[in-house]
Amino acid sequence: MAQNNPARGGGRFVVDDAEPEHVVTPEDFTEEQRMLADTVRAFVExxxxPRDADIEKLDYGLTVQFMRKAGEIGLLGADVPEAYGGLGLDKTSTTLLAETLAPASSFALSVGAHTGIGTLPIVFFGTPEQKSRWLPKLATGELIAAYCLTEPGSGSDALxxxxxAVLTDDGGHYMxxxxxxxxxxxxxxxxxxxYAKVNGEHFSAFVVERDTPGFSIGPEEHKMGIKGSSTRPLFFEDxxxxxxxxxxxxxxxxxxxFNILNIGRFKLAAGCLGGMKEAIGLSxxxxxGRKQFGKPISSFPLIAAKLADMNTRTYVTESMVYRTAGLIDESLSGVDSDLEAGGLNAAKAIAEYALECSINKVFASEAMDDVVDEGVQIHGGCGFIQEYKIERLYRDxxxxxxxxxxxxxxxLLIPATLLKRALKGELPLIDKARRLQEELLNPAPLSSRESQDPSPTAPSSAILSALKKTFLMVGGxxxxxxxxxxxxxxxIVASLADAMIDLYALESALLRTRKLAIQTPSSPNLQHAADMTALFAEQAAERAGTRSRAVLASLEKGESLRLQLSVLKRLLRFEPADGSAxxxxxxxxVIAAESYVGI
Incomplete structure (x- = not known):
């Protein structure tokens, strides 16, 4: 696995250059982790x-039956400490399990809601008595959990x-x-x-059991997708x-x-990754198999290009998801979740990478939308027919x-979190931006594609360096x-967030590719990894130029704007590379394998 990172901490990728040995990649999986994934894969297949159509019809009994089966193979207890009947696995392992379960569609969502946002609040914040009461049964599936935050009048504004909730006079109950x-x-x-506000003011959390008097559940919502998952309103009347x-x-x-949402966002990215891989395989x-004009459509360059771009997005997503899992595991090292305060300490350790969790969520969810959309396009009219699973992936x-x-x-959270960390002195962001301003006064070229480095990742490295400087310049x-x-x-904040997302995504893919080059320089997959990294780097550079010009135009006018645009041009002074080859x-x-091809 990755070595200890001396530059640890959320948001460090903006101000520091990480080294390949400090990232976790899928190539680092242990034999035990691969066996766990194989167990889940066999469960899905x-x-x-075989019962997918029945689950999609919202058969509660069948879903519960399979939830219990998932509990038997350890899937529901992966994040539960061993002291309470779980496996207590590291986050890299549980991320792999979430990815592997993704082809189970709606059932995967039911499991994710149970194991993540449903169970982890008790894991992290429960008293020893609460943990002993609920966690062992949640780990086996004897009990199933739900997370209840959204209200008719509050969604994003959770508070x-x-x-x-009002405490009774005898102090025995909350109404x-x-x-x-x-x-x-x-x-x-x-x-x-x-979640409820005690006395209408103090936002608090409660564990509510199904048979609680005064608690009722409304009818099922009729949804666009994820139809095999249950989605209903709840009502509390005293x-x-x-x-x-x-x-x-x-x-x-x-x-x-908010701490639980960090994990929820990150695990959602892992689920998206699994869905993207499935979409590539289907497409x-x-x-x-589909022939037009006497040839398989995969032989047509425009269809082949779609498959290449789908695979590239998935490679980048995979790289950042497991890099983040490794960072969280590193942050969690030394935290004993079996101690009374251990759960809270674990939540704080995960919150260290809240920024990266949001980045993963945004990038992976939008990348999956792109991948399944192209998958429908490749399927043509068949992609619009329910008989083909790509149609459901599109809706889901x-x-x-x-x-x-x-x-x-x-x-909005991504740049805000970065700035807060900087103002607390946890990141040298302001100092880095100031030093860059001094560098910008130097009339010499700030970046160039020319490099003495003959490695296949050199052009992508140059782009990453320029994009970091561009972010610091525009953000500053x-x-x-x-x-x-x-x-x-x-x-402006959203544009800065997009810049940070591209930075983290590109750096994650680049570090993974460089790690392969260092550890296995003769690998036949090295060119493949370098190709995908380069394709994404070119796209990121193009987005950076468009995005930065728009932000500068909103910040400066006249001669000042022209000056900043000239600096931007120097920073992004790259001749576009030919992405065709x-x-x-x-x-x-991808066409030969009929599946996602990583390294």
Whole structure:
């Protein structure tokens, strides 16, 4: 696995250059991790896929039956500490399990809601008594969990919740009143993590059991996709919740909600990764079998180019997802989750990479939308027919940009989190930006594609370096002009977020490719990895130029704008590379394998 990273900490990728040995990649998986993935893969193929149509019809009994089966093979207890009946696996392993389960479609969502946002609040914030009461049964599937945050009047503004909790005079119970909306697993869940404001003011979390008096569940929502998952509203009318079901402290519910959402966002990215791989396999297989004008459509350059770009997006997503898993594992090292305060410490360790969790969520959900959209296009008219699974992947994918905080909200969080860390002195962001301003006064070229480095990743490395400088330049100007009021300039903030997303994505792919070059320089897959990294780097550079010019135009006018644009031109002074040859090479591998081809 990756060596200890001396430059650890969320957001460091903006100001520091990581080294290949400090990242975890799929090539680092242990034999045990691969065996776990094989177990889940066999479960999907043997048990779930033959009953897929029944699950999609929202057969509660069948879903619960398979949830219990998932518990038997350890899938539901992967994140639960061994002391409470789980496996206590590292986050790299649980990420691999989430990815591998993705082809189970709606069932994968039911499992994800249960194991992640449904169970982890108790893992991290429960008392020893609460953990002992619920975790062993949640790990086996005897109990199924749901997470209840959204309300009719509060979604992204979670703290605007109106559900209330009032302690009874004898102090024995809280009386909950209000409602929740769009609750996954609601139709068959036994344990609900519910957020309410104590006395209408103090945002807090409670564990609510299904048979609680005054608690009722509404009808199923009729959804565009993920039809095999249960989604229902909840209602509380003087629901009597035992006082010892309070999770954490009164008024500290936001710590639970936001820390759990970090994991939810990251695990969602892993699920998207699995869906992208499935879409590539379906599309490549169809393209090889579908003939037009006497030839398989996979032989047509435009179809082949689509497959190459789909594979490239997936390679980049895979690189960043497992890099992030490794960073979280590193942050968690030394945290004992079996101690009373261990869960809270673990949540804090994960929160160290909240910024990266949001980046993963945004990038992966949008990359999956692109991949399944192209998959439908490759299928042509068949892609619009329910008989072909690509149609369902297209519908199911759309919710990912809304789940776990909309992508718009996450885009606002990414630069805001970076700036907060900088203002706390946790990142030398301001110093880096100031030194760059001094460098910009030097009339010598700031970047060039020319390099003495003969490695196949040298051009991509040059682009990454230029993109980091571009972000610091444009971001520094934005902060200088707007200060802490920058958060009100949402268009600028979103552009800065997109720049950071591209930085992290490109660096993750580049580090993975460089790691392969160092460890296995004669690998036949090295050219393939370098091709995909280069294709993404070129696209990122093009986006950076367009995005940065727009932001500069909103910040500067006249001669000042012309000066900044000239600096930008120097920073991004790259001649466009011919992407045709690498794209053809990538496509050829995907078409031959009829599946995603990583390294």
């Amino acid at each position: 043997r048990d779930l896929k 605007g919740a109106r559900t209330t 909950l009143n209000g409602s929740k909306l769009y609750i996954t697993n609601a139709g068959f869940a036994d344990v609900f993590i519910v 629901a009597r919740i035992p006082a010892d079901h309070l999770l954490g402290e009164v008024g500290k519910g936001h710590l639970i909600a 490549a297989s169809y393209a090889n 994918s759309r919710i990912n940009r809304i789940f776990e905080g909309t992508n718009e909200i996450n885009r 100007l934005a902060v200088n002009k707007h200060g802490l009021r920058l958060e009100r300039e949402q268009e 690498p794209r053809k090479r990538v496509a050829a591998k």
